[in-house]
Amino acid sequence: MTYNTSALDGFAALGDPTRRAIFERVAARPSAVGELALGLPVSRPAVSQHLRVLKQAGLVRESPQGTRRIYRLDPRGIGAMRDWLEAHWTTALDAFKDFADAQADEETAA
Amino acid sequence: MSIAPIIRTVQVKVAPARAFDLFATRMAQWWPKGGTIGKAPHADVIIEPRPGGRWFERDAEGNETQWGHVLAWEPPSRLLLAWQISTAWRYDPSLVTEVELTFAPADGGTLVTLEHRHLERFGADAAAHAQRLGGGWPTRLAAFAHLADAMA
Numbered sequence: 638m639t640y641n642t643s644a645l646d647g648f649a650a651l652g653d654p655t656r657r658a659i660f661e662r663v664a665a666r667p668s669a670v671g672e673l674a675l676g677l678p679v680s681r682p683a684v685s686q687h688l689r690v691l692k693q694a695g696l697v698r699e700s701p702q703g704t705r706r707i708y709r710l711d712p713r714g715i716g717a718m719r720d721w722l723e724a725h726w727t728t729a730l731d732a733f734k735d736f737a738d739a740q741a742d743e744e745t746a747a
Numbered sequence: 748m749s750i751a752p753i754i755r756t757v758q759v760k761v762a763p764a765r766a767f768d769l770f771a772t773r774m775a776q777w778w779p780k781g782g783t784i785g786k787a788p789h790a791d792v793i794i795e796p797r798p799g800g801r802w803f804e805r806d807a808e809g810n811e812t813q814w815g816h817v818l819a820w821e822p823p824s825r826l827l828l829a830w831q832i833s834t835a836w837r838y839d840p841s842l843v844t845e846v847e848l849t850f851a852p853a854d855g856g857t858l859v860t861l862e863h864r865h866l867e868r869f870g871a872d873a874a875a876h877a878q879r880l881g882g883g884w885p886t887r888l889a890a891f892a893h894l895a896d897a898m899a
Contacts, residue, residue, distance in 0.1 A: 726863060734859075741765075
């Protein structure tokens with residue numbers, strides 16, 4: 638199994654509201670396509686298409702169960718979440734440093 | 748399954764007490780724009796200054812979106828926050844990951860260290876999660892029924 642997903646893929650994949658709704662359903666309970674399509678305002682083929690994108694992003698994976706394929710969260714997607722958080726905290730702390738240092742400079746100048 | 752924590756450090760010019768204060772009480776002024784989960788951009792980011800206090804964003808219209816809560820409030824040296832935003836970018840009260848900030852004197856300023864840990868909890872057993880959510884609904888529905896009855 639290769640690991641070629643990235644946080645960006647995951648993030649982009651979840652940018653679509655329908656796809657996010659499908660992801661949340663999979664996160665709540667491993668499900669087949671038909672179950673996921675129930676209650677969603679999109680066709681079953683559309684759900685399959687969204688699942689394909691989520692799978693490519695490493696957020697869900699599928700496994701056969703009898704004649705059905707069950708979709709569940711892919712732990713690699715959690716790795717992508719970690720990558721995203723890492724980038725997020727780097728950006729946030731850099732921003733905090735700029736802010737705090739500007740305060741220090743103002744206080745020194747005052 | 749355990750996932751390595753995220754650890755980041757940054758050196759700032761102000762003393763620890765000031766760094767703690769700027770970090771915790773003026774978050775809205777430095778938190779990156781667009782790095783929030785509310786429907787509208789954040790106007791304020793608030794950490795209530797006590798254990799159990801809420802950590803949330805507020806938009807210009809006053810709508811609040813919770814991010815987590817305060818686990819330990821120990822100025823000037825330590826702040827421990829519960830980050831409760833799920834992989835679906837929603838506040839999830841059943842998810843608790845920890846973000847610990849320490850503020851240590853260094854080179855006339857402060858070394859700020861951030862550790863975000865228990866990341867494996869993002870992938871907590873989905874079945875148990877669903878069960879908890881399911882278990883929550885009867886309580887909420889009962890509360891709703893009670894309220895509705897009171898209004899009748």
